[in-house]
Amino acid sequence: MDSGTLVTVVTIVASAAAITLGTIIPALMEGRAVSKALEGMTRQPEVADRLRATLFISMAILESTAIYVLLICLILLFANPLLGRFFQ
Amino acid sequence: MRGVFPEVVFTVMNVPVRDTVISTWFTMLLILTMVFVVRRRWRGALGILVSWLLENVSAIMGERADPYVSLLGTLAVFIGVANAIGAVPIVVSPTHDINTTVALALIVFFSVHYLGVKQKGLLGYLKGLATPLFTLPLELIGQLSRTLSLALRLFGNVLSTEMVVAVIFSLLPLIVPVPLIAFGIFTGVLQAYIFTVLAAVYIAAAVAGNEPVKTKKKRG
Numbered sequence A: 001m002d003s004g005t006l007v008t009v010v011t012i013v014a015s016a017a018a019i020t021l022g023t024i025i026p027a028l029m030e031g032r033a034v035s036k037a038l039e040g041m042t043r044q045p046e047v048a049d050r051l052r053a054t055l056f057i058s059m060a061i062l063e064s065t066a067i068y069v070l071l072i073c074l075i076l077l078f079a080n081p082l083l084g085r086f087f088q
Numbered sequence B: 001m002r003g004v005f006p007e008v009v010f011t012v013m014n015v016p017v018r019d020t021v022i023s024t025w026f027t028m029l030l031i032l033t034m035v036f037v038v039r040r041r042w043r044g045a046l047g048i049l050v051s052w053l054l055e056n057v058s059a060i061m062g063e064r065a066d067p068y069v070s071l072l073g074t075l076a077v078f079i080g081v082a083n084a085i086g087a088v089p090i091v092v093s094p095t096h097d098i099n100t101t102v103a104l105a106l107i108v109f110f111s112v113h114y115l116g117v118k119q120k121g122l123l124g125y126l127k128g129l130a131t132p133l134f135t136l137p138l139e140l141i142g143q144l145s146r147t148l149s150l151a152l153r154l155f156g157n158v159l160s161t162e163m164v165v166a167v168i169f170s171l172l173p174l175i176v177p178v179p180l181i182a183f184g185i186f187t188g189v190l191q192a193y194i195f196t197v198l199a200a201v202y203i204a205a206a207v208a209g210n211e212p213v214k215t216k217k218k219r220g
Helices: A003-043 A045-078 B019-041 B045-061 B066-087 B098-120 B122-129 B133-171 B177-207 B213-219
Strands: B008-012 B015-018
Touching (some): A003 A045, A045 B177, B019 B045, B019 B098, B133 B177
Antiparallel strands (some): B008 B015
């Protein structure tokens, strides 16, 4: 196996592993955030509007970590800077 | 299947014009047409939209939201329509291009500093940035990274939704992608809301006094 093929295979495996781990953890933590917010909403319905706005913002910020992983995977798969050395 | 990167349609004097630029013009035209038609037909509808925006923004920023609602409302309407027209088959949504989202995030970045300097003066604003002096490097890193994350969040969300739709479409083209496209419109509008809310929070933090933003948020 020449080094270009090796880099390609390693890239594919690494981006699959990265997207797997990098979406599991933010999904778990977003679930925790939603469940806590729902608990708060059922306990105190009068602050539900404010909780919902804060929940949206924090979900967006949590979500962006998964989005970063996706972008890294897309860069690795479609615009890999390392492969240019091997395939001119 | 659409490519990940926008394609160059034509070049004017060595400036490449991509398909996202054309769909940005289409979006602007669509918004203008909608405004004219709605103003002619239902006179109160735009007033309802503006008062809804004003209510939501002032819930985040406190009572001083009036000067900023034009900027934030423009961002919300443009991003919402731009994300939603990605559901039209041939049209690429303008936020599918990272250049558009970086431009929007830079608008927010510069207007945050401009409004902060205008409110508190140059020395007062710099003093507000470095109030405990040891947090100044963290503050500078935070200013840059939140601009980057504003741009990348919008771009990544739109791109990932469109890619999921494209993959499902290549597998089962008949009815199965329709709920995903509807979900894509929902996430697009939600991203517009989130972009606007985050811009409002940043402007509120720049304009407010030395106390943290959280006390401002509780007031509304």
